[in-house]
Amino acid sequence: MAPSSKRSLRSLQTVIENASPESLRGFFFQDDENFVAIASEIAEPFQPLEEEDNEENRNAVIAAINDMKPEVTLPVEIEAQRVLLLTNGKGPSALKVIAEEELSNEEYEAAFAQLGELAVALHVHAHHRRAFDDAVSFRNARLWRDGKLYSAFDVDLEHPKPVDANAIPKEKLLAAVRLRLKLSVDCGMSVVDLPATEAYKPSVLVIIRIPKDITGIPEHLDNGGRRLRFLRPQKEVLLIYTPVEQRIEICADTAPERALVSECFATEVLGHDVSTKPLTWVNYDLSQFFRTLTLDPPAVPGFLVDKTALVEIEVRLARWKQRLRLSVPFGDEIEKTAQSYLAPARVLQRASGISRAVIAVRYRRQDSDPPSLLEITISDRNRCSLLSDPDPELRRLGRTLLTEWKIQHPFRDLSSGELGDFLPLLLELHDRGEDTVPATFFSERKSDPDRLVEAKLIVRKDVDDSVIDDFDDEDVPPAKDRMLYAISTEWLEQRIIEALQSVLSIQGKQEITTRLFFIGSMSIDGKDVPCYLARGLGEQKWFVDAEAQLRMRSGAGPGIVFCGKDPGWKCIAANLIMTLPRATDGSAGFASLDKSFVETFFRSNLGLALGGTALTIVENADGESGTLHVPGKPELPLFSEQQVHCFRLLVDAKKKGLPGVKTRDLIAGSKSTGIQQMLGKKRWPVFQDYIEDLGQSWWGLKTS
Known part of the structure; x- marks a missing residue:
């Protein structure tokens, strides 16, 4: 039976329990400064496992790791977590895509000759760290597409050009990102070509790694002392550009980073002028259909649009789970139908929202062409059928119409x-x-x-x-x-x-x-x-x-x-x-x-920040709050009637030249048994700058 593992080391235990001794040796004894300490301490218990692979020897390795100091195991536990990310869900396919792009044929064959997805991930981690890092990033980008850290922007390029990893001007793009994000440190970058899949068109992945502020982790020494180990963690900005769709998808911690890095990419890589043609944020606003269901056809260069109409709308009623859908054939006027059946009950005016709309567009490319029909379906605020249309000109037509109708807004x-x-x-x-x-x-x-x-x-x-x-x-x-x-x-x-x-x-x-x-x-x-x-x-x-x-x-x-x-x-x-x-x-x-x-x-x-010129307490009109002014000290806000009462007594005593005030008087009327309990433990260090313990349950006010 395996020894109970510390909650903070669950991933390491999982790796040790499931990987072969050969894979574990490559992982623990790799050339990485974060692994030096654990490799030294694990060497003795690891040797029996290499000689005989059994449960007892694996448990001995787990027990040895459980006894190590957190500063030794934490960096390795983090790497074990990342390894496991590439063994389930979209992880294995993400690793395969990146490995095919970044590893040589010999390196790729050696990696995928390992038995099992865990062994493959451990091998790539130990021998090809950059490819491993890129695979984790790609896996995260796939998962984040539907999350809060994701945004998408459409780029309206007059002269689209093919873009692949070799076409990315890395230094130029990094310089622009540093300037726009006002970074004082250098960033790292990886660029990977992503092949077409059943769900996605060929695209290019750009990973920008941004160092964060330096932080310190306490390290416990053998002599009982402590020292700080300083490290600089990093965060990532993941950008995927799909040339045939002219779309930038980006994952980052904050909305400013997503918007600004997207603009940098559009400017430096695509040669796009965002000042004259801003990026179009992929977020669809259907609120205009609360006012009117009519759509007038605007002029679109390259097309003759002779009729546009809303043919279907789904509204949410008083509660979001309640829905009502109105659908009419192309040619019928949905506005008249709505007036007949929805207006008497004021359905649109009382609706909670619009969750789906279908727009039909009748168009021709030239006068002599027969008319064609384009159907645009919008749902869930950021889903649009235009993405799946293989014709880039029809996508341009659809985007232009949605922008003209203010359903899709430029950033x-x-x-x-x-x-x-x-x-x-x-x-x-x-x-x-x-x-x-x-x-x-x-x-x-x-x-x-x-x-x-x-x-x-x-x-x-x-x-x-x-x-x-x-x-x-x-x-x-x-x-x-x-x-x-x-x-x-x-x-x-x-x-x-x-x-x-x-x-x-x-x-x-x-x-x-x-x-x-x-x-x-x-x-x-x-x-x-x-x-x-x-x-x-x-x-x-x-x-x-x-x-x-x-x-x-x-x-x-x-x-x-x-x-x-x-x-x-x-x-x-x-x-x-x-x-x-x-x-x-x-x-x-x-x-x-x-x-x-x-x-x-x-x-x-400024005098207020320094406590004013006279010792005083100012009570607010509600009598339950106030401010203490002590010359030479910052003014002290008081948040309760008890705090005001306490400091009023201390101020009066100081002004009268009395030695202090008894604790029982300061806490009178409260349910507290002591002054610290009454004033509050969290703010006690602040109050200690203003009061002093005179002994024998007496308290006084500090004025210097």
Whole structure:
């Protein structure tokens, strides 16, 4: 029976239990610095396994690994996980495709002469690491096609050209990616030709490997001490370009990376001018059919389009699982049919969404040609039948029509001027606690969301049917006014940071937490003032979290924290909180946030970050929160009635010259048994900068 394995070493145990001794030797004793330590410690228990392959000897190897330090086994466990990825599902076929492209005939035959998929994966890992890495990336790209880390863009090339791995200008593309993503380190790249399969056309895979920030892992020493081992993990951007479809598919952690790297590829590899012909984001918007079911035929160069019509529509009713489909023959007017059967019940006006539409197009290539029919089926927001059409000209016809009808939108980023105009609105969006925003958010601010949709900062998601109950049937607002938009948080953060950096002439970005970013330091009166972007400071949980992080950076001096809405506090740690004012007409541009404005704000309010000039406690109107001001210390927000009561007693005692306050008085009225319990364990290190234990259950206020 195999020894129980540590949960963190399950993949290693699986490999040891199922691979041959020869394959295990190649894996554990390969020329890789991450394997040096484990190879040294495993050498003795591994020798009996090579002499006799039995369960007892395998268990001895597993037991030896279980006894090793985590810093020895963790890197190898990660590699074992990657090996197993290539032994099931799409892994074996991905490895075969990459091996055929990257290995020589002799290397390929040696690899696939191994017995079993695990043995093949271990062999390629040990002897052809680059091919192994590329196979894992290709396998991931296949799986991510339907995930949240995936986007697709169509490129409208006037003169398409064949593209394969040899045609990719690697250095030029990498330089463009570094520039657009503002990377300070070099990136790696692999390029692989992908052959045609039953499901996919021939394409080219580009893998860009981007080093992440250096991190440290504690290493336990034999003498009981510790030291940090520093490493630089990496992330990948996976791009697949299919020439016959003129489509870029891309997988990356964030929406900004997907959009910007796609533009770099289109510009540097395809020679496409994205400034005049933006990439078309593959996301279909059927919301116009809430207003009208009529489609007028536009002019399309190279075609004579004489009739276009919606012939089928599927709507979701009050709940998404409830659906109703209306279908008519080509030639019948679906608008009249809908008016007769759907309008009396106001079905389209009350619908939750449209999940499917079929459009018929009658066209000719020349006057003398007989008419032909093209049918375009759109479903599930990003599925379209045009992809399966083998004729590139018909795909162009279909894409042109969908773009003209605004069913398919080109990706059009905000210009620097627009970014300034929208900045206050973007900050408000960024600071919302929800992932979605209703149409009323924009109407209340006299702002049109369509431009933000074009820039992919928000995405039409659904129609809010909850408001229907508030209206009579005759007064139900149109679908556009009930639209819900999903907020593209990462893309939004990127654009806000770029706008702030442009205005303040600063650079640098570091993600401290998912809700707090360092965005650079600006010089004010000869001193570097750190600047941050935060969201959620209006909620105590996120305020406390950001406060703890900023106090650890107090050595940088007082700074500025930008946020989208007033959290009710003027400072956090030793930093001023700054929200942008909105103009009365609903817009605000760069003029409302120029460098001199920020400098004046900082100089005028710096005293608050330093605690003011007098010891005082300011209670808010609700009596359940307040702010402590101690000269020389950052102001301290107080979040509860008990905290306000506690510090009011401490301030009064200090002003009266009393030695301190007894614990029982400080916690009176609470259910706590001690002051630390009452103030909260998580924030206790913050409070310790303001109070001191005088002994014998007495507490005093620190003023220096």
